[in-house]
Amino acid sequence: MAPVASENATPAPAAPDATLFAKKAAAAAQVFNPFYSPFVDGDSENDTYEYANYKPHWPDVKWPPLGEIAVVDRAQFADPEKKALFSAAKSVKHLTPALGTEITGIDLRQLSDKQKDELALLVAERSVVFFRDQEINIREQLELGRYWGPLHVHATTPVPREPGLEEVHVVYTDGSRRPDPTAFSKIELWHSDVSYELQPPSTTSLKLIEGPEYGGDTLWSSGYALYSSFSPAFQNYLETLTAVHSAVDQADGNRAAGRPVRREPVESIHPVVRVHPVTGWKSVYVNPGFTRRIIGLPKAESDAILNLLFHQLSDNPDFQVRFHWEKNSIAIWDNRVTTHSATFDFWPHTRHALRSTPHGEKPTSVEDYEKATGKQAKDRQNEIWKQQGLEAAAAAGNGASKVRGYSD
Ligand SMILES: O=C(O)CCC(=O)C(=O)O
Numbered sequence: 001m002a003p004v005a006s007e008n009a010t011p012a013p014a015a016p017d018a019t020l021f022a023k024k025a026a027a028a029a030q031v032f033n034p035f036y037s038p039f040v041d042g043d044s045e046n047d048t049y050e051y052a053n054y055k056p057h058w059p060d061v062k063w064p065p066l067g068e069i070a071v072v073d074r075a076q077f078a079d080p081e082k083k084a085l086f087s088a089a090k091s092v093k094h095l096t097p098a099l100g101t102e103i104t105g106i107d108l109r110q111l112s113d114k115q116k117d118e119l120a121l122l123v124a125e126r127s128v129v130f131f132r133d134q135e136i137n138i139r140e141q142l143e144l145g146r147y148w149g150p151l152h153v154h155a156t157t158p159v160p161r162e163p164g165l166e167e168v169h170v171v172y173t174d175g176s177r178r179p180d181p182t183a184f185s186k187i188e189l190w191h192s193d194v195s196y197e198l199q200p201p202s203t204t205s206l207k208l209i210e211g212p213e214y215g216g217d218t219l220w221s222s223g224y225a226l227y228s229s230f231s232p233a234f235q236n237y238l239e240t241l242t243a244v245h246s247a248v249d250q251a252d253g254n255r256a257a258g259r260p261v262r263r264e265p266v267e268s269i270h271p272v273v274r275v276h277p278v279t280g281w282k283s284v285y286v287n288p289g290f291t292r293r294i295i296g297l298p299k300a301e302s303d304a305i306l307n308l309l310f311h312q313l314s315d316n317p318d319f320q321v322r323f324h325w326e327k328n329s330i331a332i333w334d335n336r337v338t339t340h341s342a343t344f345d346f347w348p349h350t351r352h353a354l355r356s357t358p359h360g361e362k363p364t365s366v367e368d369y370e371k372a373t374g375k376q377a378k379d380r381q382n383e384i385w386k387q388q389g390l391e392a393a394a395a396a397g398n399g400a401s402k403v404r405g406y407s408d
């Protein structure tokens with residue numbers, strides 16, 4: 001079945017095809033807003049699809065609120081050179097200067113604890129790390145996630161039909177629903193997972209188990225790079241701010257779609273700039289999906305600042321990496337220092353992925369990090385320039401030359 005748009009582009013047939021029109025009408029009626037997982041009717045008995053047991057399911061259950069959870073960041077135990085991980089790999093390739101590294105020659109089922117610690121550190125530094133051809137199954141993927149932190153269970157997004165997998169977040173769309181561009185804008189799809197929680201996620205993994213040959217890419221944007229991009233005075237100002245992250249709209253959307261909300265929605269106040277506990281680097285921690293306002297500022301100022309941050313993270317390709325998935329690709333990202341957004345250009349193909357989501361620490365402001373550790377929080381870009389023997393100010397330009405070259 002071809003997308004409706006391209007069918008419309010072809011010349012009309014001599015005689016109207018009633019079946020085709022009926023199909024088009026049905027498809028047009030069954031649209032979805034990707035901000036909320038599309039409802040797929042659960043006919044589990046007659047489903048011959050290979051991964052039918054991992055198709056989305058919304059159990060009608062109630063869970064208590066989440067309390068504080070003890071977490072230990074495994075990356076702090078890692079060899080900074082990551083020799084155990086890198087010596088086992090066939091290749092380690094950085095994809096952009098800001099973020100994203102692809103590793104080949106590693107089977108994620110075979111990692112030693114030492115290698116898992118090093119991988120957590122690599123993810124903290126490079127923000128997202130990709131692997132292909134991974135046979136790891138969802139229970140093993142959960143175990144790997146659990147090594148990095150206690151697993152989050154989502155209040156609204158689907159879990160697999162198969163019982164006992166409530167810690168899995170299912171990503172699933174197929175030809176029965178078409179993304180509805182009237183229901184969402186691209187910018188609002190950028191998010192950091194469940195950032196409204198008191199202890200939002202850290203080293204998160206998503207494995208694609210079925211997907212289109214092309215399309216359905218995911219983009220990540222670096223909060224470290226976003227921080228580094230601003231002037232020192234604006235960086236200092238952002239470091240003084242906190243913002244509200246809210247689960248309310250997500251819960252309301254689910255209720256409106258007739259689906260259960262398993263845990264009542266929460267709102268949390270997090271620092272606008274958080275420090276990664278292991279790298280010590282500063283990262284802008286707001287996202288269009290869940291960050292609603294900056295505390296204590298006039299609304300116009302809060303809106304203007306959030307608008308700038310949201311537009312920069314979603315518009316600026318220098319902060320981003322884009323990954324094309326293949327079946328059995330897995331991405332592991334640090335939700336503390338990135339935002340991400342999927343593309344929805346692959347209808348009517350099926351795309352199906354499973355996520356394991358460890359809790360991280362309560363986000364730490366620059367002030368709290370420096371008080372607690374006695375260390376100075378760092379700007380990642382400055383640290384890289386220093387390693388390269390460059391003065392940060394010189395590398396950033398000292399303002400002497402304002403010629404705007406635009407060469408083609
Ligand atoms: O579909 C994707 O690529 C990403 C979906 C998503 O945002 C997630 O699983 O966290």
Ligand SMILES: [Fe+2]
Pocket residue numbers: 191192193340
């Ligand atoms: Fe996400």
